[in-house]
Amino acid sequence: MADAVTALVVDDEEMTRAIVAGYLARIGYRTLEAATTAQAWEILSANGAAIHVVLLDRRLSDGDGLELYERMKGVPELADIPVIVQTISDSSAEIAAAIRAGVFYYLIKPYDGALLRSVVRAAEETTGRLKSLQGDLRSRSDAIALLRDARFRFRTPQEAQNLAIALSSVASTGHSLTFGLSEILVNAVEHGNLGIGFEAKGRLKASGMLAREIEARLASSEHRDKYATLHVERSDSRVIFTVTDMGPGFDFNRYLSVDASQSHATHGRGIALARMVGFDQLTFVGTGNRVVGIVNLDRV
Known part of the structure; x- marks a missing residue:
């Protein structure tokens, strides 16, 4: 591809970030990494227009990943970036909370590379269609x-x-x-x-x-x-x-x-x-x- 698709991986485990980056590299994605919600917000604020998808750990050392997602929804330039929440918990209550917040992609660790890649592509495809519809509607x-x-x-x-x-x-x-x-x-x-x-x-x-x-x-x-x-x-x-x-x-x-x-x-x-x-x-x-x-x- 001419311009690499960029994913932001937000996870407080360095090994997890490296594994996810490796999975996505196989389909031509480049990755930016953050260990905390604060680091993630700095990256989003500076590079939001260039980020195509965010993989967000639910539990981070400095807070709940969903709080970062809610913050993103309040900024027009970031609101349409697809977010995939990942967690080690399979609690139905946690999954329901993410879904109520508007997250339609929720991965439970551990997962394999094929599943991750298919979900990332599906999230980006859905959001791309939404943006296309938006542009056509304005015309x-x-x-x-x-x-x-x-x-x-x-x-x-x-x-x-x-x-x-x-x-x-x-x-x-x-x-x-x-x-x-x-x-x-x-x-x-x-x-x-x-x-x-x-x-x-x-x-x-x-x-x-x-x-x-x-x-x-x-x-x-x-x-x-x-x-x-x-x-x-x-x-x-x-x-x-x-x-x-x-x-x-x-x-x-x-x-x-x-x-x-x-x-x-x-x-x-x-x-x-x-x-x-x-x-x-x-x-x-x-x-x-x-x-x-x-x-x-x-x-x-």
Whole structure:
């Protein structure tokens, strides 16, 4: 790669920092190291724009790693850097606390290099998509805010993304709605209509074949006539997004929150993330092939 991706490793054990740096060097990352939250903050303050991901130990000699994460969220230049929390504790309470704080990547030591690399890539990919959506949203016209009632039909992930970008400006909640809406629209295509389940998506992502599989299924006789719909209703107080796909539904309760068993997976957090940051309410109807997301305008 032309410019090396930079990771900040914050851990009070020198050996751990060296091991993590070695793991990441295999995929072309360079690392900066800090032993304390104070050192980490100095590095972030001076080099924040150049840091792509932070691996943060939960327990440090000078405090809780989550306190550093909360501090980062208060600085616009640092708020979008993906953070992966690592710890020796598998306490469900600690994991829940990290998830409530907004950390969707949580590694329990010891872990192997392959798992670390896959989680780092997944975190960076998610954040990169969010930044891309943000930039596209800013380029759209404010005219969409005039919308009161509209229906859309879409069948590809790109069409889903385009809809999310265009329609998020119906409420001035910024990039969080863009991301949340794109998650439920893309989910309707990939999981609903095309039937790409959680385990299959994991295998396809690991092999780099996900995009090719999506194209193949879209062109197949089984799926080529399927589409999903989006109904948008806007009042003075709220916007209601209703997404319906042609799939059989799924066990949506499994994905409404992120628990310890999912904390190190490279996907599967989209619904929980959309529920946390994209909408005031997110409800699945029936078997799960219809989802209703509500944004309250009076909170903005």
